[in-house]
Amino acid sequence: MKVLYFAWLRQRIGVAMEEIELPDDVDDVGDLVGWLTAKGPGYAKGFAEPQVIRAAVNFEYVPFDHKLSNTDEVAFFPPVTGG
């Protein structure tokens, strides 16, 4: 699956986009956040307060219990501040 990061989350992780093979023990968005947090110090810092992170799957906002499939495009970011 494709995973994208935006704003300060992108800066902390140091990557804008990456391809990840959906791990076996990752069912939903919350699981993926946990899995990514363990991936390295940048990820740990980015996801340190997961409650402030928003997720989108296939360009729709989703809650953390949203189920994932390996063909999804997942994006993580802080609350939006456009307009």
Place this chain on the structure above:
Amino acid sequence: MKVLYFAWLRQRIGVAMEEIELPDDVDDVGDLVGWLTAKGPGYAKGFAEPQVIRAAVNFEYVPFDHKLSNTDEVAFFPPVTGG
């Protein structure tokens, strides 16, 4: 005093502006409406329903019990419809 008429009131009376010497028995705007109504058939038609007529004295909306002086500029018109 100067008296002005606008919109259909102007059309019915057939005059846009006239100079009138304030009659002795005219104290307020309501008195003036009564006095004008008796001035001719166009006036009678224009002021036939005085409750729909608005008045301004010296460029401020006023109620019919507003007192008049001979130096006032008085205007009569239907409710406004700009914008």
Place this chain on the structure above:
Amino acid sequence: MIKVQQDNFDVGAELADLTAGNYGIGGVVSFVGLVRDLIDVDGRDAALRAMTLEHYPAMTEKKLAEIEAEARSRWPLEASLIIHRYGRLEPGEQIVFVACAAAHRQAAFDACNFLMDWLKTDAPFWKLEETDAGEGWVDSRESDDEAAARWQIKPDRAAE
């Protein structure tokens, strides 16, 4: 600022002038009123040929300035503008323009909405509509009175 004029106006140029050099402005809300081609005549649609706006020149600018001042006393505006045309206008032509600029958007939205509502009930303009069937003066609308009343306290009408 208030402009009462027969000529058309350029919305883009007016907005540019309004905000030029003021970097404290975060949002500008504007309203443009246009002449529609269909009007209601005794409950039926009729094709409008033109509309003629009559006004009371000596009073118009005074009232518009008062309405603008009222808006500026109610909301923290950085800039504001009211343009109202008079004379004969055809369908599609611009009638009125109101713009409010503020640091934050809601003040600009509310002030612009307020200005249009009060302008509808307080500015001394009258519209004569011209159709194939003849001419007729536009009636004032209760819905406009109700819209203006949303903002409460209308000093000019208090005495009525």
Place this chain on the structure above:
Amino acid sequence: MIKVQQDNFDVGAELADLTAGNYGIGGVVSFVGLVRDLIDVDGRDAALRAMTLEHYPAMTEKKLAEIEAEARSRWPLEASLIIHRYGRLEPGEQIVFVACAAAHRQAAFDACNFLMDWLKTDAPFWKLEETDAGEGWVDSRESDDEAAARWQIKPDRAAE
């Protein structure tokens, strides 16, 4: 219509295009968002040098189109337009433009206000501010969430 672009836009030309040939339009309400030169940094005013808008291209147009469709389902609009810029912008520059045209003014006012509120909370843009003291990402504001909540039912957030 939706436009997501780096380039500036011409408000007058956009409004003229929006209403061209549609004589059913009686009023157009528009909002222009501008970059202000003073921002709040930890409770103090700081001079903004520039702001950089990052967005999620594949999602942005989709969300803006959904928000526009929502507005058009709620109000009888004759035309609507959302333009949102991305990239680096300096004080005084235009960020966003929303315009709503309707037969009657209040629908245009409400739809435009709604679009701005939802755009603030639903469009995937993030602002990075640059001052003499460095860079910082703009925090989302509770007041924006409250403004969006005024319109009730936010389908996208319902699950959160």
